[in-house]
Amino acid sequence: MRLAVEPRDLTHYPFLKESREFLAARGIKMYDLTASALGRRYLDAAVKRVQCAIDGKEIYPESPDVVADIVTYVLARVLASCIKDRNLIERLARMEAKRIYFYIHGEENEKLKSHVCETLGITFGLGTMPVLRYVELASTAREPKWRLINRDVDAGQVQISDDEQDTLLCERIRKILASQLPLTIPPSMEHEFAPWCETITTALQERTLAEFGVIDESAYPPCIQALIAGAVAGVNLTHSGRFAMTAFLSNIGMTPAQVAGILARSPDFNPDMTMYQVDHIMLHEYTTPACQTMLTYGICVNRDSLCDKASHPLGYYRSKKKQLEHRRLRVGVPAEKPKE
């Protein structure tokens, strides 16, 4: 017999197919939302939901209006898909994963819990995890305890405590949600939702700038400095080198035009091709690779003492910036002005 899922449960697990059926039964579609005041209110609420994700909030608060809660989940994903920014998608997936995990973890309805877990392809409470799944989920964890070499492995299963399992399951949900985005959005819908996307893009830009502050070239990690120096000297960078440099510059808040401006110093600069490549990287592959990946690509070069503590070029950049700011404060030198 089919499990009856209550409307309030659907707000906790809005990815279930029952949520789509729930909205369809009420005649709610994502088309023409802007034509009604209610539709515009849903869009405004979806923007707030995405803004919570941009601000790094862990849990988006539950709304007393069950329909609005489910619609904003769907719309938040649609808006992020219209914007197609990987950084935004990752932030949204992280927040929604924590929210979903929060409810699964405390779920008392065992049948509902297994239905949700089955939909997500996750298993609770075994105390072990297959090695391949473990490596996939623990790859983003930094602490040494997550390295496979530091784990007890028996017959292809990695031993994990309940707390560790919680962390990895939340990561699995995040990966599933992130991998589903961006959705394919028709151009007419992108056009219709453009004003709401604009609000989100501005909030994202502000957040990025607040996180990284004014761009400070002297704080770039040695690998990025080497890549920029190579580009300027006319070296034909590998795809991974070009990608790492562009993603890094974009992650610290540079616009495509500013990144293209750096590449324009290269003697064989081709404006159309450069803009195409920069746009492509920014739209589809947004995150700077971690140091371990940079090492594999052969572009972790000129390491310095700060690199010993860094696991990510962006982490290096943040630390170096702080170091330089303290040094400037000590000697009374004003911080650099933002680049135009």
Ligand code: SF4
């Ligand atoms: S350790 Fe990381 S930050 Fe340092 S050069 Fe290598 S990749 Fe860059």
